Amino acid sequence: MENKVKRNLPDELMSDMKLKPFESVEVGNPEIKRIAPKVHVTTGENKVVDSLEEVIKKTLKDGMTISFHHHFRNGDFAFNKVMDLIIKLGYQNLTLAPSSLTSVMNDKVIEAIQKGVITNITSSGMRGTLGDFVSHGGLKNPVVFRSHGNRARSIEEGEIKVDVAFLGVPNSDPAGNANGQEGDAVFGSLGYALIDAQYADNVVLLTDNIIDYPNTPASIKQTQVDYVVKVDQIGDADKIGSGATRFTKDPKELKIAEMVNQVIVNSPYYKEGFSFQTGSGGAALAVTRYLRQSMINDGITASFALGGITKPTTDLLDEGLVKKIMDVQDFDKGAAASMAKNRNQQEIDASWYADPHNKGAVVNNLDVAILSALQIDTDFNVNVMTGSDGVIRGAIGGHQDAANAKMTIITAPLVRGRNATVVPSVETVVTPGDSIDVLVTERGIAINPKRKDLIEAFSKVPDLNIVDITELQQMAEKQVGVPKPLEYTDRTVALIQYRDGTIIDTIKQVKD
Amino acid sequence: MEIKTTGVAGTLESSDIQIMISKGDDGIQIDLDSEVIKAYGDQIKKVITDTLEKYGIDNAKVKAVDKGALDCVIAARTLAAAQRATETSDRPELGVLQ
Numbered sequence: 329m330e331n332k333v334k335r336n337l338p339d340e341l342m343s344d345m346k347l348k349p350f351e352s353v354e355v356g357n358p359e360i361k362r363i364a365p366k367v368h369v370t371t372g373e374n375k376v377v378d379s380l381e382e383v384i385k386k387t388l389k390d391g392m393t394i395s396f397h398h399h400f401r402n403g404d405f406a407f408n409k410v411m412d413l414i415i416k417l418g419y420q421n422l423t424l425a426p427s428s429l430t431s432v433m434n435d436k437v438i439e440a441i442q443k444g445v446i447t448n449i450t451s452s453g454m455r456g457t458l459g460d461f462v463s464h465g466g467l468k469n470p471v472v473f474r475s476h477g478n479r480a481r482s483i484e485e486g487e488i489k490v491d492v493a494f495l496g497v498p499n500s501d502p503a504g505n506a507n508g509q510e511g512d513a514v515f516g517s518l519g520y521a522l523i524d525a526q527y528a529d530n531v532v533l534l535t536d537n538i539i540d541y542p543n544t545p546a547s548i549k550q551t552q553v554d555y556v557v558k559v560d561q562i563g564d565a566d567k568i569g570s571g572a573t574r575f576t577k578d579p580k581e582l583k584i585a586e587m588v589n590q591v592i593v594n595s596p597y598y599k600e601g602f603s604f605q606t607g608s609g610g611a612a613l614a615v616t617r618y619l620r621q622s623m624i625n626d627g628i629t630a631s632f633a634l635g636g637i638t639k640p641t642t643d644l645l646d647e648g649l650v651k652k653i654m655d656v657q658d659f660d661k662g663a664a665a666s667m668a669k670n671r672n673q674q675e676i677d678a679s680w681y682a683d684p685h686n687k688g689a690v691v692n693n694l695d696v697a698i699l700s701a702l703q704i705d706t707d708f709n710v711n712v713m714t715g716s717d718g719v720i721r722g723a724i725g726g727h728q729d730a731a732n733a734k735m736t737i738i739t740a741p742l743v744r745g746r747n748a749t750v751v752p753s754v755e756t757v758v759t760p761g762d763s764i765d766v767l768v769t770e771r772g773i774a775i776n777p778k779r780k781d782l783i784e785a786f787s788k789v790p791d792l793n794i795v796d797i798t799e800l801q802q803m804a805e806k807q808v809g810v811p812k813p814l815e816y817t818d819r820t821v822a823l824i825q826y827r828d829g830t831i832i833d834t835i836k837q838v839k840d
Numbered sequence: 841m842e843i844k845t846t847g848v849a850g851t852l853e854s855s856d857i858q859i860m861i862s863k864g865d866d867g868i869q870i871d872l873d874s875e876v877i878k879a880y881g882d883q884i885k886k887v888i889t890d891t892l893e894k895y896g897i898d899n900a901k902v903k904a905v906d907k908g909a910l911d912c913v914i915a916a917r918t919l920a921a922a923q924r925a926t927e928t929s930d931r932p933e934l935g936v937l938q
Binding site for chain 2: 716745746812814
């Protein structure tokens with residue numbers, strides 16, 4: 329069957345897995361029912377145990393679903409500690425459902441797949457050796473990729489039923505009150521893990537830092553936690569987030585950032601109390617710098633900044649240019665440290681951030697989102713998942729979710745090396761073109777033809793070089809040539825869900 | 841055109857290609873290593889072969905390490921390596937690149 333973004337979906341797999349094809353970016357007003365977790369009742373004054381192995385044996389059975397969060401990023405020690413024991417104990421047929429997978433987890437996941445310990449995976453993304461392994465057919469069942477908002481929705485609606493959540497935290501009291509803000513391995517917001525703490529049948533905290541009761545602020549609460557496991561070290565602080573964020577010196581990225589800022593300040597959304605989300609890429613960080621200067625010059629302040637947060641954004645909070653930060657994740661040490669001392673930097677969970685089946689999520693209040701792309705096609709569909717070789721090397725993250733902003737801007741260089749970024753048709757559709765409004769490249773700005781209002785507003789601004797997206801695609805092709813189409817086998821190795829759970833695209837096994 | 845020595849041109853920087861040309865006796869044999877070999881491998885080999893033939897080389901061993909170079913860069917590096925291999929660098933034949 330073909331879905332609304334003209335992708336052919338494998339009929340047999342779709343019906344076996346009871347999946348529906350992607351229809352529309354409009355969520356509508358469905359009535360949905362949320363599930364509730366099992367509660368193992370206890371008075372729970374002291375849940376501290378030393379043996380992780382005992383906890384695993386008590387809580388885990390073959391065929392269950394286990395979850396982790398990725399807030400420690402590449403400084404994570406929790407995942408490998410837990411998986412080592414699970415593999416050693418000989419568990420089989422587990423579903424791995426983390427908020428995402430970072431490179432430091434890759435080897436352990438591959439080992440667990442090869443030993444039959446893990447047979448299903450759902451994640452925001454995967455990179456490096458694991459992406460390569462899956463793209464070459466290493467896992468029998470297709471991986472299901474979900475955005476952060478969609479993961480929250482799937483857990484709330486029971487599509488992902490987490491049996492045991494293993495959540496690393498930099499501190500906890502003996503009853504399980506914990507946050508991400510104090511200790512040796514702080515990462516700030518616990519946004520993604522809060523959903524697991526709320527909905528998993530068994531919640532196991534791992535920490536190297538047990539502090540006096542009651543621990544506040546309690547992001548994860550004692551009402552949710554079954555065990556607190558004391559470990560030697562929960563993470564490597566130096567690898568959690570980059571240290572001081574450096575601004576790019578790449579002239580191409582700076583030019584793109586300056587153009588993005590021009591688009592923002594000339595848009596109808598740039599007025600007192602506007603809101604924005606930027607990513608963590610070089611150009612996105614530079615946009616924050618240009619935007620800051622414009623806001624000072626024009627005497628405009630933002631009501632909130634959203635998303636994965638970096639220090640340049642918390643600096644705006646300190647300067648009073650941004651009134652609040654709605655923070656689901658922190659990308660660097662500065663942003664993580666800022667949360668502990670600034671009450672206007674509000675920790676939000678993934679559901680509040682972006683769940684489409686909600687009574688409103690923050691992304692629905694968002695004016696401007698600045699997002700990146702590996703590829704964007706002439707229908708404005710965006711790929712952030714597969715490389716130009718067709719191999720999995722990315723993550724949906726909050727891309728589909730933040731693209732709900734009133735104006736979604738994609739920033740991308742026209743070409744990267746010999747690979748065109750603006751292409752006739754993306755390898756993998758992740759975010760549908762219907763939710764993308766503007767593309768900014770160093771060679772020109774393309775506006776989605778559906779946004780007649782933006783076309784009219786921007787065509788009055790002489791500094792903006794507005795071009796048709798097909799013109800950008802042809803410029804790129806003229807520079808790099810026409811690539812030979814990639815070859816795949818018929819086997820589906822991954823499914824890309826849209827945020828409502830429908831299937832927007834599939835990834836096939838690459839042919840070598 | 842006779843190959844007298846091994847000629848090298850280009851670097852391993854992004855968007856460049858390093859070409860090494862040495863004596864061969866079985867047509868133009870290309871050993872290509874490229875990040876974009878699936879999408880552009882055939883095209884890269886064609887540009888190298890065309891450039892060498894235009895310069896009058898019909899037999900050569902070519903080792904090419906590509907880092908995403910555009911066709912114009914590939915042709916220029918190939919010509920430079922070929923002129924070094926034939927010890928003719930003192931007479932640049934830029935017409936080959938047209």
